[in-house]
Amino acid sequence: MAKLNFGGTEENVVTREEFPLSKAQEVLKNEVVAVIGYGVQGPGQALNQKDNGINVIVGQRKGTKTWDKAISDGFVPGETLFEIEEALEKGTVICYLLSDAAQIALWPTVKKHLTPGKALYFSHGFGITFNEQTGIVPPADVDVFLVAPKGSGTSLRRMFLQGRGLNSSFAIFQDATGKAWDRVIALGIAVGSGYLFETDFKKEVYSDLTGERGTLMGCIQGIFAAQYDVLRSKGHTPSEAFNETVEELTQSLMPLVAENGMDWMYANCSTTAQRGALDWWKKFRDATKPVFEELYESVATGKESQRSIDSNSQPDYREKLDAELKELRESELWQAGKTVRSLRPENQVVEA
Ligand SMILES: NC(=O)c1ccc[n+]([C@@H]2O[C@H](COP(=O)([O-])OP(=O)(O)OC[C@H]3O[C@@H](n4cnc5c(N)ncnc54)[C@H](O)[C@@H]3O)[C@@H](O)[C@H]2O)c1
Ligand SMILES: CC(C)(O)[C@@H](O)C(=O)O
Numbered sequence: 508m509a510k511l512n513f514g515g516t517e518e519n520v521v522t523r524e525e526f527p528l529s530k531a532q533e534v535l536k537n538e539v540v541a542v543i544g545y546g547v548q549g550p551g552q553a554l555n556q557k558d559n560g561i562n563v564i565v566g567q568r569k570g571t572k573t574w575d576k577a578i579s580d581g582f583v584p585g586e587t588l589f590e591i592e593e594a595l596e597k598g599t600v601i602c603y604l605l606s607d608a609a610q611i612a613l614w615p616t617v618k619k620h621l622t623p624g625k626a627l628y629f630s631h632g633f634g635i636t637f638n639e640q641t642g643i644v645p646p647a648d649v650d651v652f653l654v655a656p657k658g659s660g661t662s663l664r665r666m667f668l669q670g671r672g673l674n675s676s677f678a679i680f681q682d683a684t685g686k687a688w689d690r691v692i693a694l695g696i697a698v699g700s701g702y703l704f705e706t707d708f709k710k711e712v713y714s715d716l717t718g719e720r721g722t723l724m725g726c727i728q729g730i731f732a733a734q735y736d737v738l739r740s741k742g743h744t745p746s747e748a749f750n751e752t753v754e755e756l757t758q759s760l761m762p763l764v765a766e767n768g769m770d771w772m773y774a775n776c777s778t779t780a781q782r783g784a785l786d787w788w789k790k791f792r793d794a795t796k797p798v799f800e801e802l803y804e805s806v807a808t809g810k811e812s813q814r815s816i817d818s819n820s821q822p823d824y825r826e827k828l829d830a831e832l833k834e835l836r837e838s839e840l841w842q843a844g845k846t847v848r849s850l851r852p853e854n855q856v857v858e859a
């Protein structure tokens with residue numbers, strides 16, 4: 508494993524030079540990788556493995572939309588697409604990619620098929636770390652590990668098709684066969700990871716739940732809404748408020764941050780903007796830090812995982828989720844965004 512220096516701290520990272528795809532194919536040549544669940548990560552990971560020449564099968568409930576999606580993605584019923592229990596029986600590696608809440612209900616069935624020497628693969632530390640809430644306690648004679656792509660399953664697939672990889676975390680919880688390391692790294696490469704960063708189950712789930720509730724998703728919507736509301740209340744038009752809050756950020760400035768860091772983005776803006784941003788960022792940090800502390804505490808005490816389990820186990824959770832997403836979509840901010848997005852050249856309808 509390569510040791511890389513991250514701002515002064517050395518960490519273990521597996522690179523594709525060290526563990527090329529040919530090595531992953533060799534390690535997995537006698538394995539049947541059963542991907543259970545075909546939501547967001549399922550398709551990305553299953554298709555990337557298929558394209559990488561891995562013997563991958565999908566386990567889904569027949570008659571569901573996702574079963575049909577797996578067929579349209581090229582999985583063949585009876586050959587590479589099976590009912591969940593059949594796939595569990597055939598698989599030597601079980602990639603458990605149902606939603607975290609759904610993993611609880613299916614666990615007794617999965618456990619039944621975890622015969623000695625098999626591997627149980629997660630893309631999250633959730634089920635194992637919060638096992639008092641999930642009841643997921645694997646038998647001692649199977650390998651248990653995770654590869655958690657740090658991004659959406661949609662991005663995992665898109666970046667793979669572009670010939671790039673998405674960074675993933677990996678962790679081993681249990682090495683029963685003595686081969687867990689080779690197996691997890693081979694799977695990490697096979698699902699389309701660029702680089703694999705070492706962690707443990709608890710750290711992965713604590714950071715992941717914090718990140719998605721925080722800067723990645725929850726916080727960003729919160730600060731967008733706050734700035735947009737202030738601009739609107741001061742008489743700015745929706746388009747001006749949206750452009751100044753979201754469009755410029757995603758289209759112009761974040762790509763610069765992604766390319767070369769925050770200071771470089773700042774340096775490519777006016778001295779006026781730089782002065783203001785340098786004066787104000789610490790105020791925003793100090794205002795939000797207590798909220799992040801509260802969030803981390805809520806994750807660490809198991810409150811967030813319990814809330815996720817409770818709400819996602821309701822029979823009508825999908826309808827409730829859709830209603831909340833609709834409220835967001837129909838808010839003035841995102842309706843203004845829809846019109847602004849339609850003006851991008853790639854979204855212009857060309858008159859015949
Ligand atoms: N979504 C992502 O991009 C992402 C990224 C990194 C890690 N993860 C992790 O990967 C795993 C899978 O996440 P996901 O977002 O793909 O899952 P998801 O929420 O999209 O659900 C996956 C599948 O579970 C099925 N499902 C839901 N309830 C079910 C039930 N009761 N019985 C049987 N099947 C049921 C759904 O139909 C779907 O096919 C989770 O552990 C998640 O935390 C997800
Ligand atoms: C894509 C995310 C937010 O990183 C993932 O953690 C998820 O749960 O979907």
Ligand SMILES: [Mg+2]
Pocket residue numbers: 715716719
């Ligand atoms: Mg997550």
Ligand SMILES: [Mg+2]
Pocket residue numbers: 656657658715718719
């Ligand atoms: Mg994540």
